[in-house]
Every structure is written in structure tokens, then in C-alpha cells.
Amino acid sequence: MPLGGGNPRPPAADPAHTDGVAGNEQERELLARLRDMYPTGTELDPGCVVEGIREGRREAVLTLRCGRDPRTYGIPIPLGDTKRDFYFPETPVSSVDEWLESVRLGMSILVGTGLHYRARRKLVGDYIELREAGGWRDDPRFFLDVVDPDEPQSWDRVALVAEAGLDPATAIASRDEGRLIGWVTAYEENPTTNPYVGHAVVSWTGDDTADLEHVEVTPGTPVTVLLGLVRRGAHLAGAAGALTVTTSLEAPELDLVGFRPADGRRAVDTGFLDEDPDGAAALLRNVLGSGDPPGTPRENPGGGSRHESRSGRWWPLSRRGQADAPPLV
Secondary structure: OOOOOOOOOOOOOOHHHOOOOOOOHHHHHHHHHHHHHOOOOOEEOOOEEEEEEEEEOOEEEEEEEEOOOOOOEEEEEEOOOOOEOOOOOOOEOOOHHHHHHHHHHHHHHHHHOOHHHHOEEEEEOOEEEEEOOOOOOOOOOEEEEEEOOOOHHHHHHHHHHHHOOOOOHHHHHHHHOOOEEEEEEEEEOOOOOOOEEEEEEEEEOOOOEEEEEEEEEOOOOOHHHHHHHHHHHHHHHHHOOOOEEEEOOOOHHHHHHOOEEEOOEEEEEOOOOOOOHHHHHHHHHHHHHHOOOOOOOOOOHHHOOEEEOOOOOEEEOOOOOOOOOOOOO
16 A cells, blocks of 8 residues: 555455445334434544444444544444443443434544544545454553643643653754644653653654654663554644654564555555554563563663664663564664
């Protein structure tokens, strides 16, 4: 799939999504009621707009667009069992009306809590299908937070990030130059040390291109955090309208996000159809099974080895908790 360029050319039709809602009258009625509930133009937070309800095999598909991302996405709605809540399937419901209300609430939760970011993706015709099952999992011991350019209070963390041995200068410069898409910071809930363990800066390089121009983690931080920072930054750029994100980092784990060699750097198409959530889950299991528990004091941030990326930015080599995982360089 070529980098950039909105929706990729659709593959051959997927029979699971072209046969229409299978024959039964109740499913046709459900499809009609879902269309009444989600007319074209219905707004869903955050910044998403419904395109329509399409037919699938024993499911409906809510299609939508979000923000400046030019792609169309689809979220399946199974139609086979209306006696159970859409979002909490272990909870029974007593009527079709109650089931429809569970769809409304569940869809709001899915979209509002970042299904676009964590979903398993698949190209189906002219839209990208988003499914919760088997999606991406970040390292649960760390929290990734996004600082927008125009959130003054969020920039209060600059001093703490610097005290952790990280360099916020690129984030500040990109903000002041009007290029910053977002500054992603990673921290650990750790009462004994500075909680910040890494950050990434993603900035505009053109009308629809962006670059992860600075990615840095403290020594002793698991590779899953580096991977999470890169992925969050790339997805942030995609949501802002970037079609391609580049980086000079050569960590092989970036293959899991879909980065591929391109003109001496690495680039990812922000449809993220080449992501490998299964491979990322295997890496996470490996790290969680061999790494230190949360709260373990880390090394002095000033004492680790660092490797220069081709753009002249710096990022520390991070190997704690990798066991048999491939090396970073």
C-alpha cells in the first residue's frame, strides 16, 4: 500500500460484508431503526460525524469520519442477539428499544474513549473497519498523555520532564514555530521518583505530512514505552490530517506500528493497516513477564547510553524487561 493518499484502493469485495443482512425480518427492522437513530450528519464525540448505516452479514456497520482525517471508518454492530446489551454483553436487556439504547450508549463510549486508537483495523471496501477485539494494548504500567500546543496549563510539566533527564527543547521550539501537532509524554505512577520516563514530539512538515522529530526515553524504561510513544504520536498526526508520518528512528519494534523504509528514513501511512497488534501483544507479554514491577526505582536518568538518530535527535537505548525481544538497534 503506497504511503499517503487518503483511502487506499479497495481490494476485492469481502463476501462477509456484501451479502446484505441475512434474510430475517427482525434484522431488517433493526437495520431500519439504526438508520433512523443515526441519520447522516449525526455528531459523535470527539469530533466524529456519522456517514451512515451499512449492511453486513448479520451485522450493521456504522460508518463515520472524524476530525481532519479524510478516511471513512466503520464500526460493526452485531444483530444476532438483541437480548443482551451491546456494550456490556453479560447484561441482559428486556426489549429491542432497550437494546437500541445500549447501542447508542455503547457507541458513544467506544468512540469517545478512543476506539480509533486501540482498534484492530481492516480494509473493507472503501472504509477501514474498527474492531475492539484483538486491538492494540499499551503497557498498562505507564500512562501516555498528549499536550496540545494551545493548552498553557499542560506545559507546566516542562520542568518535571527536564528534571527526569529528558530534553523538552524540541517540543517548545516546535510549539513556538507553529509546527507542533502534539507533545506526547509518558509517566509511571511511582511515588519515589520523578514519574516521567519519556516523550515524543510530532510536528508538521507539509500540508499532509508529519515527522516524529524527537523521541526520548530514560535509561531503564521498557521498549514498550518507546513503542507506545511513537505509535501515539503517529496516530495523533493521522487524526490531525497527516497522511504520512516519518521518523529517523531505526528501532525494529517500529515495524509493529507499520513503519517501513522510505527515502532513507522510515514512514507509516496513517491508515495504519500494516499495524501488528498480535506482535505488539507478544512483545508486551514478554516485557511484563520479565521486567521489574511498577514502582521499582529506575537508574539515574543522566547515566545511560544514548544513540543519535539521523536527524541529530537523541534517544536512550532501553533494554530493561526485554528478555528474548529483539534489540533496539
